[in-house]
Structures are given as C-alpha cells and as structure tokens.
Amino acid sequence: MISAIYGLALGVGANRIIKGAKIEHVLGDPKMGSEKDRAYSLNLVRIALKTLEQEVTEPTLYDPYEFLKTEKKEVSDAA
C-alpha cells in the first residue's frame, strides 16, 4: 500500500506500507519537471513492488529513500 498518510495506514493495520509523496499526488511530484518526476514515480512503484517480496509479520512501514540507500549499499558491497 502506498500512502502519503502512512501513519493512518499503520494505525489501521495495513501490512506493507510505502511512504507516498503527497496526498494530492501520491506517486510523484509535478514540481520536479516531467523527466525527473517520471523517474521518481517509477522508482516509488518499483520499490513498492519490491516490498511484496519481503516477508513481514506485522504492519511495516518502508521509507523509499532508506530502501534505495540499502539497495545501493548492497550493490556496492557486492562490487
């Protein structure tokens, strides 16, 4: 579940929650300009899908930036 009001999602017990951008534009940011915005939005969706591959036992909140950092670290560690 991708939501900008992720605190509410946690409170009612959604199980995999990804922090969205803003209430009015959950999956992107028009201020970024089209190209950057599309890349950002694609990344959000990609990360959201990635969380479906993670085993969870309780409502879990994912921060897309933290997720990216971990991914990058894994890549550099592997290299």
Add this chain to the structure above:
Amino acid sequence: MSENIRCLHYLNQFFGQVGGEEEANFPLVFKEGSVGPGAVIERTLGSEGKVVGTIISGDNYFVENKDLALKEIEAVLDRIKPNLVIAGPAFGAGRYGLACADVCRFAQKKGISAVTSMSADNPGVIEHGRELFIFPIDGVTSTKPTLEKMMDFGKRLVLGGTIGRAKEEGYLPRGIRVPGKAKEVGYKRAVDMLVKKLRGESFKTEIPVILPDKVKPAKAIKDLSKAKIALITTCGLIPKGNPDGQVSRDPDRFHSYSIDGMAELESGKWEAFHSGYFCDIATNEPNYIVPLRQIKLLESQDKVGSVHPTVYSLAGVNGAVANAIEIGRGIATELKKADVDGVLLTAA
C-alpha cells in the same frame, strides 16, 4: 397453555453425540425430542412448550453440502412446524458457528424465530452477526446459563414480548441504532464522561468505534518477475464524466474498470473524484493515483510478470468499517478468481 413453544434444536455431530472429528462428514439427521444440551432447553421450557426435535449434522457435511443440507432442513421445518429454532452453542468452532448461523438465517427467512450462540469472534458472527440474535459464550461450562438466557429471549420472540437492546438482553450488537431517551441531556453526559476520564475512572462511550480487522500479512512473493499484480486505489479514479456514478465519499461499493491493452492512464480520459483532497493534480496525471504507466514499463523490462487487466477504484473518505470489510472482501474474491499474486494499493 402447553406446547406454545415448538422448539427445534440444531447441533453438530459432536454435541449431537455422534462422534468427534472422525464423524465430521456425518450426514444430516432429524431426531425426535432433545439430544445432549437440548435437555436444558426442555427443562427451561417446562410447561410452556417442548423440544419437538433435534437436527444433527457433521461439520464438514454441512459446509460442503450447504444447499442440500438447507433443503433437508427445509423439509424438516415444513413437516415439524417449529416456531423457534435454537442452534448451538457453537463456542469457537468455525464450521459449527457458520452452520448455526446459516440454519438460523434460513429459519428466519421462513418466518421462524431463531436464536444461536457462539463465541464473539466466531466466523459465524463475523459473517452473519448483523442478521441474527447471537448470544456470546466462552466455555462449555457456560452452556446452561447461556441456553437459559437464549430461551427466555426466544420465548419472547415467539410470543411477542418486548425485545430489549443488545446490552440489556445479552445478545451481540447487530449494528442497529434504536432511538431512546437518556436520563440526562447530552452535554451533561459528555462532561460527566470527561470528568471520569480525567480522574482515571472507568466510563462507557456512547459511540463505540468499530476497529478494523487485523489481517494476517500475505506471504512474500517469491519471484516478482513471474507475479501477476493488480492495481487498486482508494483515491477515487473515475473514467471521465463518471459514467457509473461513483461517489466521492461514504463508498458502499467498489468500481471495476478495464485497463486491458493500455500502456498508461491518459489524462483527459480519466479523472480523480474524491472529496478528501484537491483532485486537479491527479486528474491531470491519473498515473499519480493508479501507476499504470510505471508498472507497464516494469512489465516490459520483465521486472513484473503481468498486470491484472482490471483496476478497482473507490473514494475512501468517511468509509464505514462495516462497508469497507464488505468492499475488501468483494475485491479479494475477484483477485482470487483471477489468480492475482500481489496488489499495489494507492491511498491518499
């Protein structure tokens, strides 16, 4: 005055004294008079009536052959003509609880009063709690007092006595609000409650909040590149012009739209309709609320197996929990039918 109450009792194979789990496929039978816990009913009725018979069915038999079982029950009802059906108590047993609820609902449909009992978290309550008089029960030791309460209540159902509210009678609330008159006016009750709260004393709210169900997290998807993903939104996606009249708040249903063959949600063809946020931005770029363009791109890169060709939408503002449960169940049923592995749900 004798035989005012003609009570038919429903039991599963265990309480019907047929056997345990090994007899779960035991077919439905009718026996004259009371069996097992039915003796309590018989005693409670005294000269006011009697247990005209007992229906016993294996737990599996009933749930696996529900239509047939209900036909068999109909034949008994038509022949024996009871005016009260008592089912259970089923305690925490899921199949038994569902069967008790089904039997009672069927009897009610035929104009026969019905009362059942099971634990408050039995699936029978969750599925049918709003339609039935269900008396909660914890353990087997409470069988006698619970059946006595049910009979006192059931007798009044049949004979036309006054039926009180859930908390007075002891049955589980059915979600029905009955107007009534309180002893004190509202502001006084509210202030009294606040004072109690500040003093740390116990108080009872007049507007209980129904909490959403705890849902067990779905298992992780093993291989996303082979998974079928569905898109759902509570951000209120509508085709332009809102052809099927989706509401922008208080939803009581979900809407399905085909996205088959589309590479993205084209602006101008879709809109956002939701009374909880400023919708213009999402109307200009509907892929902000349903990420079709993004997921189709990931699909073309083999990062996702496939995208379910239907998107489910509603505006999740002010939604009542009871409606939300029904809506969620409805969507889940469609997803299961379509062998969907995972869902991306966008909420504001």
